[in-house]
Amino acid sequence: xxxxxxxxxxxxxxxxxxxxxxxxxxxxxxxxxxxxxxxxxxxxxxxxxxxxxxxxxxxxxxxxxxxxxxxxxxxxxxxxxxxxxxxxxxxxxxxxxxxxxxxxxxxxxxxxxxxxxxxxxxxxxxxxxxxxxxxxxxxxxxxxxxxxxxxxxxxxxxxxxxxxxxxxxxxxxxxxxxxxxxxxxxxxxxxxxxxxxxxxxxxxxxxxxxxxxxxxxxxxxxxxxxxxxxxxxxxxxxxxxxxxxxxxxxxxxxxxxxxxxxxxxxxxxxxxxxxxxxxxxxxxxxxxxxxxxxxxxxxxxxxxxxxxxxxxxxxxxxxxxxxxxxxxxxxxxxxxxxxxxxxxxxxxxxxxxxxxxxxxxxxxxxxxxxxxxxxxxxxxxxxxxxxxxxxx
Ligand code: ADP
Numbered sequence: 241x242x243x244x245x246x247x248x249x250x251x252x253x254x255x256x257x258x259x260x261x262x263x264x265x266x267x268x269x270x271x272x273x274x275x276x277x278x279x280x281x282x283x284x285x286x287x288x289x290x291x292x293x294x295x296x297x298x299x300x301x302x303x304x305x306x307x308x309x310x311x312x313x314x315x316x317x318x319x320x321x322x323x324x325x326x327x328x329x330x331x332x333x334x335x336x337x338x339x340x341x342x343x344x345x346x347x348x349x350x351x352x353x354x355x356x357x358x359x360x361x362x363x364x365x366x367x368x369x370x371x372x373x374x375x376x377x378x379x380x381x382x383x384x385x386x387x388x389x390x391x392x393x394x395x396x397x398x399x400x401x402x403x404x405x406x407x408x409x410x411x412x413x414x415x416x417x418x419x420x421x422x423x424x425x426x427x428x429x430x431x432x433x434x435x436x437x438x439x440x441x442x443x444x445x446x447x448x449x450x451x452x453x454x455x456x457x458x459x460x461x462x463x464x465x466x467x468x469x470x471x472x473x474x475x476x477x478x479x480x481x482x483x484x485x486x487x488x489x490x491x492x493x494x495x496x497x498x499x500x501x502x503x504x505x506x507x508x509x510x511x512x513x514x515x516x517x518x519x520x521x522x523x524x525x526x527x528x529x530x531x532x533x534x535x536x537x538x539x540x541x542x543x544x545x546x547x548x549x550x551x552x553x554x555x556x557x558x559x560x561x562x563x564x565x566x567x568x569x570x571x572x573x574x575x576x577x578x579x580x581x582x583x584x585x586x587x588x589x590x591x592x593x594x595x596x597x598x599x600x601x602x603x604x605x606x607x608x609x610x611x612x613x614x615x616x617x618x619x620x621x622x623x624x625x626x627x628x629x630x631x632x
Contacts, residue, residue, distance in 0.1 A: 306396030423455035465597035518629040532562040540564030568617035
């Protein structure tokens with residue numbers, strides 16, 4: 241009897257033990273599975289966070305505006321490429337405090353103002369003080385649902401180009417007003433003198449009327465040049481580009497200016513080879529050559545020679561030149577003479593009826609053809625003006 245009970249008990253114990261082991265191994269397998277799933281979920285979560293961060297960084301880096309994000313303690317959480325470029329930062333500033341990273345009292349002042357006011361609009365600063373640069377900053381604090389400070393976002397807009405354009409426009413308006421006022425006040429002065437009695441002397445009256453005519457012509461030239469510039473600025477797309485022969489266009493210009501050349505006994509020599517063809521708007525190309533040849537006659541030597549020439553460059557370009565043997569252009573003025581209203585000798589230019597816009601028009605037209613223009617001159621040995629045009 242006892243042995244049977246003992247066998248049964250042992251069998252029971254064995255069975256319980258076996259069950260217990262199976263349960264343990266099932267449990268272990270389950271734990272392993274859950275652990276694995278957790279690890280996979282965590283990896284997926286990290287991958288998702290990294291991808292969102294990468295997306296955010298790419299988005300911020302593609303922005304033209306600089307972006308700076310700070311945490312609640314004022315440390316940098318993120319700065320994008322535009323921001324780093326504006327402030328010429330070469331290493332990452334993430335994790336550093338604002339003052340330590342930027343060493344700029346203006347930004348520190350903006351940070352403190354934003355903390356007090358919640359947001360600041362249109363704060364202007366020069367980021368490095370090394371160049372003429374102007375940034376406009378908008379900043380705002382970030383609060384949580386309990387109004388607790390979470391950080392700050394600062395957006396930097398680059399206004400440098402806009403400011404430069406605004407200054408150019410203002411300067412242009414001031415110059416135009418000045419250029420208009422000078423001949424107008426002269427005309428008015430002569431008219432008043434005529435009314436006051438000079439009209440009774442036919443010789444004096446004729447002299448004064450000639451002077452009035454000269455200044456009225458100056459006004460007409462100025463308005464024509466201003467209109468040309470304005471058409472060029474607004475009508476880039478209206479260019480009538482075509483393959484044109486250079487020599488006949490130069491010949492037409494020489495013909496149009498023949499009487500002016502005669503007045504100063506200047507010879508015009510068109511040496512442009514017949515086979516040279518360029519891709520250009522014929523009317524505008526003619527204007528470029530007209531302005532350059534006109535200047536060469538005006539500022540060149542009396543009884544001198546003006547030579548028009550062209551050569552082919554390797555890069556599929558033609559280089560056209562207009563050369564005179566006058567006093568030339570001083571080295572310091574050679575870059576500036578293509579600016580609007582810049583003249584080396586103001587009195588000489590006005591005396592010749594110049595508007596100060598001829599070379600600005602040349603530059604504008606040449607550049608809108610994709611070419612370049614420049615002058616080479618050794619004072620006393622004449623001036624040679626060059627421009628390039630594509631051949632196809
Ligand atoms: P302007 O109406 O005064 O001639 P431009 O824009 O045509 O205006 O020329 C600008 C200035 O460049 C002129 O005032 C003159 O001082 C200088 N310049 C232009 N062409 C020549 C040249 N061939 N030789 C010397 N100076 C020149």
